[in-house]
Amino acid sequence: xxxxxxxxxSRTARAIWMLEELQIPYENVPVSFIEESRKxxxxxxxxxxxxxALQDGDLxxxxxxxxxxxxARKYDKGLWPKTIEGEAKAYQWSIWAMTELEEPLLTVLxxxxxxxxxxxxxxxxxxxAERVKTPLxxxxxxxxxxxxxxxxxxxxxxxxxxRSFQYVSDLIEGFIRLMAADYHEPVNLGNPQEFAxxxxxxxxxxxTGSRSxxxxxxLPEDDPQVRxxxxxxxxxxxxxxxxxxLEDGLRRTIENxxxxxxxx
Ligand SMILES: N[C@@H](CCC(=O)N[C@@H](CS)C(=O)NCC(=O)O)C(=O)O
Numbered sequence: 001x002x003x004x005x006x007x008x009x010s011r012t013a014r015a016i017w018m019l020e021e022l023q024i025p026y027e028n029v030p031v032s033f034i035e036e037s038r039k040x041x042x043x044x045x046x047x048x049x050x051x052x053a054l055q056d057g058d059l060x061x062x063x064x065x066x067x068x069x070x071x072a073r074k075y076d077k078g079l080w081p082k083t084i085e086g087e088a089k090a091y092q093w094s095i096w097a098m099t100e101l102e103e104p105l106l107t108v109l110x111x112x113x114x115x116x117x118x119x120x121x122x123x124x125x126x127x128x129a130e131r132v133k134t135p136l137x138x139x140x141x142x143x144x145x146x147x148x149x150x151x152x153x154x155x156x157x158x159x160x161x162x163r164s165f166q167y168v169s170d171l172i173e174g175f176i177r178l179m180a181a182d183y184h185e186p187v188n189l190g191n192p193q194e195f196a197x198x199x200x201x202x203x204x205x206x207x208t209g210s211r212s213x214x215x216x217x218x219l220p221e222d223d224p225q226v227r228x229x230x231x232x233x234x235x236x237x238x239x240x241x242x243x244x245x246l247e248d249g250l251r252r253t254i255e256n257x258x259x260x261x262x263x264x
Contacts, residue, residue, distance in 0.1 A: 002026040004067075005042065006051030007033070011064045015052050018068045022075045023222055065094040077220055078156070096135070104132035140257050153205070153212050157219030159198025163227045166191040167249030170242035177238040190229030191242045200246070207250050 004019065006012030007030045019026045031037055031051050038049040046053040046062040054061045054070075061067050069090065072079040081087045107128035111120045166189075174189035201214050234240045244252075 003029055003055040005029045005031045005045060005053045005055075006037075007031065010051055012052035014064045015054060015067045015071070018071050018079075021079065022071060022077055024071075024075050065098060069094060077222075078154075078217070096138075100135040100138070101132070104128040104135070108132060143257060151212055152215045153201050154215050154217055155198055155201055156217050156223055159201065159214075159216070160196050161219075161223055161225045161227075162194035162196055163200070164191045164193070164229055165195060165200070165246050165249070166242040167244035167246075167252065170244055174234060174238065174240045174242075177240050178234075181238055183237060185233075187233050187237065188229040188231050189234055189240070190231060191246075192228055192231055193246075194226065194228050195246060203247055203250060207247070207254055 002019070002024065004012065004015055004026050006015075006028075008016055008028070010033055012028075016028065031042055033051050036042060037046070037051050042053075043049055045055070045060055048062060050062065052062070052064050052067060054067045056070075056074075059070075061070060072090075081090050105128075108125050111122065111125035111128070170191075171189055178187055178189070198214075204210070205212065205214070231241060
C-alpha cells in the first residue's frame with residue numbers, strides 16, 4: 001500500500017488532498033517536522049529531512065507537488081490533463097505555486113498565526129503581505145478568464161450528481177463559532193442544500209457571461225451521486241447554518257474578481 005510520510009498539518013496536506021481526491025488506499029505515517037524528520041531512519045527516505053515523502057512500490061519520492069503530479073498521472077481519474085498543452089499548464093501552475101506564491105504566503109502565516117506570539121515579527125508579516133499580492137493578482141486574473149488548464153467546462157455524466165457549496169463568509173463564521181466552542185469532535189460546516197453539477201455549470205456561465213462550452217464526459221465509476229452534509233451538530237452546537245444562496249455567492253465572487261484588473 002502507498003505510504004505517505006508526514007503529519008497532516010504541514011505540506012503533507014497537499015498530498016493527502018490528492019490521495020483523497022483519487023480515492024486510493026494509503027497509509028499516513030505521521031512523521032513530525034519537529035525533530036522526527038531529521039532522524040537518520042527517516043533521512044533514508046527523504047535525505048532533505050523534510051516532510052512529505054511518498055513510497056509507492058519501489059518508488060520513493062519527495063517534494064509535495066512532484067508527489068501530487070505523479071499521483072494524478074499514475075492513478076488518473078480525470079485529474080490528469082488530456083493534452084501536452086494541458087500538462088504544460090499543470091507544471092506551470094505547480095512550479096508557480098512553489099516559487100512565486102509559497103514563500104510570501106508562508107511568511108505571512110508564520111508571523112501572524114503559526115509561530116508562538118513572542119516569536120512573531122509584524123514587520124516581516126506586513127512586508128510579505130505586500131509581496132503576496134503580486135502572485136495572487138496573477139491567479140485572480142487567470143480565474144476571471146479561462147480556467148487554469150483549459151477553456152471548457154467539463155461535466156461528467158449527465159451532470160445530475162449533486163454537490164454542496166457555500167460562500168466563504170458563511171464558512172468563516174462557522175469556523176469562528178467552532179473555535180470559540182471548545183468542542184473537539186468533528187463538526188460538518190457545509191450547505192445541506194444540494195445542487196446538481198449541470199445546474200452549477202449553467203449558473204456560472206450565466207453569471208459570468210462566459211462563452212465556454214459545457215463538454216460532457218463519461219461518468220467515473222466512483223463519482224459520488226449525492227453530497228449533502230448533515231449539519232445537525234453545527235446547528236445545535238453553534239447555532240450556525242449557511243445563509244448566502246449559491247447564486248448570490250457566485251455573483252459576489254465574480255464581481256470581486258472583476259474589481260481588480262490584473263496589473264502585473
Ligand atoms: N519543497 C518541499 C518543502 C518541504 C518542507 O520544507 N517541509 C517542512 C514541513 S511543511 C519540513 O519538513 N520542515 C522540517 C525541517 O525543516 O526541519 C515540499 O514541498 O515538499
